[in-house]
Amino acid sequence: xxxxxxxxxxxxxxxxxxxVLLHTRSLTRVLMGVIVCGNGVNLLVLxxxxxxxxxxxxxxxxxxxxxxxxxxxxxxxTAVVITLATTxxxxxxxxxxxxxxxxxxxxxxxxxxxxVLRAEIAEERAELRERHRGEGPRAWRDERREQRRRxxxxxxxxxxxxxxxxxxxxxxxxxxxxxxxxxxxxxxDPR
Amino acid sequence: xxxxxxxPVVLPLTACGLSMFIGPRLRVLHRLIGIGVLAxxxxxxxxxxxxxxxDGPLVVHLGDFAPPxxxxxVADRLAALMLTVSGAVTLIVLIYALGQDMVDREERAPIxxxxxxxxxxxxxxxxxFLAGDLVTLYVGFEIxxxxxxxxxxxxxxxxxxxxxxxxxxxxxxSSLVFLAGIAVAYAACGTANFAQxxxxxxxxxxxxxxxIEALLLTVxxxxxxxxxxxxxxxxxxPTAPAPVTAVFAGLLTKVGVYSILRAETLLFPGNRLxxxxxxxxxxxxxxxxxxxxxxxxxxxxxxxxxxxxxxxxLYGLALGSRGGIGGAIVYTAHHITVQTTxxxxxGLLERRYGSTDLTxxxxxxxxxxxxxxxxxxxxxxxxxIPPLSGFLGKLGLMQAxxxxxxxxxxxxxxxxxxxSLLTLYxxxxxxxxxxxxxxxxxxxxxxxxxxDTDDTDDTDDTADADGxxxxxxxRSVGAVAVAPASACVRTTVRVPYVMIGATVAAVLLGLxxxxxxxxxxxxxxxxxxxxxxxxxxVEAVLGP
Numbered sequence: 166x167x168x169x170x171x172x173x174x175x176x177x178x179x180x181x182x183x184x185v186l187l188h189t190r191s192l193t194r195v196l197m198g199v200i201v202c203g204n205g206v207n208l209l210v211l212x213x214x215x216x217x218x219x220x221x222x223x224x225x226x227x228x229x230x231x232x233x234x235x236x237x238x239x240x241x242x243t244a245v246v247i248t249l250a251t252t253x254x255x256x257x258x259x260x261x262x263x264x265x266x267x268x269x270x271x272x273x274x275x276x277x278x279x280x281v282l283r284a285e286i287a288e289e290r291a292e293l294r295e296r297h298r299g300e301g302p303r304a305w306r307d308e309r310r311e312q313r314r315r316x317x318x319x320x321x322x323x324x325x326x327x328x329x330x331x332x333x334x335x336x337x338x339x340x341x342x343x344x345x346x347x348x349x350x351x352x353x354d355p356r
Numbered sequence: 357x358x359x360x361x362x363x364p365v366v367l368p369l370t371a372c373g374l375s376m377f378i379g380p381r382l383r384v385l386h387r388l389i390g391i392g393v394l395a396x397x398x399x400x401x402x403x404x405x406x407x408x409x410x411d412g413p414l415v416v417h418l419g420d421f422a423p424p425x426x427x428x429x430v431a432d433r434l435a436a437l438m439l440t441v442s443g444a445v446t447l448i449v450l451i452y453a454l455g456q457d458m459v460d461r462e463e464r465a466p467i468x469x470x471x472x473x474x475x476x477x478x479x480x481x482x483x484x485f486l487a488g489d490l491v492t493l494y495v496g497f498e499i500x501x502x503x504x505x506x507x508x509x510x511x512x513x514x515x516x517x518x519x520x521x522x523x524x525x526x527x528x529x530s531s532l533v534f535l536a537g538i539a540v541a542y543a544a545c546g547t548a549n550f551a552q553x554x555x556x557x558x559x560x561x562x563x564x565x566x567x568i569e570a571l572l573l574t575v576x577x578x579x580x581x582x583x584x585x586x587x588x589x590x591x592x593x594p595t596a597p598a599p600v601t602a603v604f605a606g607l608l609t610k611v612g613v614y615s616i617l618r619a620e621t622l623l624f625p626g627n628r629l630x631x632x633x634x635x636x637x638x639x640x641x642x643x644x645x646x647x648x649x650x651x652x653x654x655x656x657x658x659x660x661x662x663x664x665x666x667x668x669x670l671y672g673l674a675l676g677s678r679g680g681i682g683g684a685i686v687y688t689a690h691h692i693t694v695q696t697t698x699x700x701x702x703g704l705l706e707r708r709y710g711s712t713d714l715t716x717x718x719x720x721x722x723x724x725x726x727x728x729x730x731x732x733x734x735x736x737x738x739x740x741i742p743p744l745s746g747f748l749g750k751l752g753l754m755q756a757x758x759x760x761x762x763x764x765x766x767x768x769x770x771x772x773x774x775x776s777l778l779t780l781y782x783x784x785x786x787x788x789x790x791x792x793x794x795x796x797x798x799x800x801x802x803x804x805x806x807x808d809t810d811d812t813d814d815t816d817d818t819a820d821a822d823g824x825x826x827x828x829x830x831r832s833v834g835a836v837a838v839a840p841a842s843a844c845v846r847t848t849v850r851v852p853y854v855m856i857g858a859t860v861a862a863v864l865l866g867l868x869x870x871x872x873x874x875x876x877x878x879x880x881x882x883x884x885x886x887x888x889x890x891x892x893x894v895e896a897v898l899g900p
Contacts, residue, residue, distance in 0.1 A: 168543075187525070187529065192521055195521075195525055199525075199528045199529075199532075202529075202532055203532060203535075206532050206535045206536050206539070207535075209535075209536055209539045210535060210538065210539040210542070212539070212543075213539050213542045213543040236424065236425065236542070236548075237539075237542060240491055240535075240538065240542075240548070243491065243494075243495060244494075244535055247495075247498045247502075247531075250502055251502070251505075251524075251528060254502065254505055254506075254524070255524060255528075258509065258512075258517060258520065258521060258524065261512045261517060262517050262521070265512075265513075265514050265517065266514060271518065271521045271522065271525075272518045276590075276591075276656070
């Protein structure tokens with residue numbers, strides 16, 4: 166089977182570009198990545214046709230050997246339609262995300278955040294204790310208060326994450342959630 | 357008989373169209389359509405199972421196109437068995453969801469979103485089970501995925517969007533890899549049809565064959581959530597509504613397992629990757645269950661046990677013997693049911709007590725004995741206590757492993773035993789925390805969850821992290837007046853009878869595998885033999 170080198174190179178470049186975009190945090194860029202990558206893979210499927218030939222219209226008198234293989238094109242058409250649908254869905258997600266949080270950045274896993282936050286706070290506390298050695302607990306009250314506030318904000322965030330989905334129908338038809346202050350989120354904003 | 361094969365795909369899609377056509381009103385009609393159609397699908401599945409068991413694989417070439425061109429649907433014993441189990445489970449979950457909906461919001465339930473998406477999901481799952489070529493399998497996956505995207509982000513709340521974006525991106529990337537795999541397979545063999553691939557792949561150079569196998573196994577592994585590619589699952593499943601999580605946990609991962617089973621037996625026989633699969637099974641078994649041990653949230657905990665128990669099925673598959681594959685099939689059927697039941701029971705708990713956080717639950721065995729029983733039976737079933745089907749499934753796998761007798765199989769046997777014991781530990785932990793211990797005094801049975809408290813009350817300097825007014829704590833009803841209504845999550849004690857009834861049905865379905873153990877094991881054994889022989893499938897599709 167002969168394969169067009171141009172198609173292959175295009176496929177490789179597109180897939181590489183898409184893969185880079187896929188690794189970003191912004192959902193819009195990820196969507197771009199999926200589209201570009203998807204086009205690269207589609208070209209790869211098209212490349213399996215081999216040498217280009219006559220249009221695959223099988224009326225009498227057409228030499229079957231010289232006709233382009235129609236099957237990869239059918240597969241690619243299917244894939245294109247599916248990509249269209251996913252694009253629409255992800256765009257809706259991006260819009261909703263920016264409506265709710267003001268950004269389209271994908272946040273960390275709740276569990277990850279908790280582990281990271283705990284480690285951070287334990288570290289800070291050890292440092293503070295070292296710095297204020299022998300001064301008694303009153304000396305660094307403000308810092309400890311601040312730490313507790315962060316822990317509490319995170320716990321509240323998790324409670325929301327757990328409890329909000331409890332009521333299926335309320336979530337769906339309810340209005341937008343109130344713009345609740347979520348300090349944990351702002352701290353975690355990758356920007 | 358063969359004309360029935362496309363029905364499990366076509367019927368739910370038709371019902372979905374009807375549902376959309378009717379619009380959001382006439383809710384009784386929606387329910388009737390949904391339940392009626394899924395019951396019909398279950399009946400068709402049963403007929404297919406009997407037919408496939410008696411006459412061998414049932415094949416339909418849609419539009420009568422010969423194999424390389426058209427879409428082929430095949431219902432052999434394995435596919436029909438999976439269809440039947442999934443049909444029963446989806447029907448039960450639909451009834452559960454409708455029960456939740458009926459009592460909750462009689463006037464404005466979003467049947468317009470949930471209902472069609474759920475039916476499309478059922479159709480996609482059926483299509484993946486019936487797919488007779490790679491492209492149809494790809495389309496089935498995509499149908500299933502689109503529906504699952506919608507269901508997972510239902511309502512578009514912030515936690516669900518976050519969880520959903522992980523899931524969506526992982527799924528999209530795995531779809532791209534799948535498409536690349538199809539391209540390579542087509543370039544190498546000139547066909548995407550399973551039967552033709554099975555014949556032609558043996559002539560393909562080993563390197564290319566391994567590439568195709570690696571691409572396909574990666575995709576199916578992501579779907580099945582085996583260890584190195586399982587991180588998305590415990591992250592994304594728990595935030596979804598209970599019925600959605602239940603059906604995802606039961607079915608979507610098993611679709612991946614089914615695809616691995618199909619690929620490894622039909623396309624790539626000889627079990628060359630046995631050692632790799634064993635290693636993956638080993639890691640999934642142990643890492644999954646250790647993750648579950650560390651969790652305090654019931655839904656996350658169940659998601660981790662799900663990852664762990666996929667390892668059992670992979671183990672049976674990696675053995676490659678008739679006993680091993682038969683054991684894996686029995687275990688898959690058992691696990692679909694029991695995992696769904698556990699999530700349904702967790703949904704009931706959430707419904708009754710407003711939370712699935714084990715540190716905030718307690719005393720449920722006294723306050724809700726029926727619910728406790730509905731949790732206890734499937735939990736013991738998952739852990740593998742005789743005479744429940746979990747025990748039978750694990751016993752079958754372990755016997756097959758011992759009969760195989762290599763060093764690696766014995767290592768895996770030990771891992772299976774450890775994972776079973778730890779599952780039992782986890783289930784007992786849940787039982788002790790949520791059901792058996794006394795009701796925590798600060799936990800009123802009916803109340804509201806305070807969402808957030810500001811910092812003004814932060815005057816106590818001695819208490820470290822257990823201040824009395826921490827956010828997320830449950831307060832009595834009286835506190836509602838203080839907190840703004842928008843900052844509260846309502847909890848409720850009502851559990852609709854329909855939801856309980858559906859969960860009872862799921863528990864009974866799980867128990868029925870014990871009663872029907874002999875026919876089920878026989879059927880699994882026959883389908884394992886059919887899978888390993890390969891000729892019945894190939895001949896049924898391509899003609900003798």
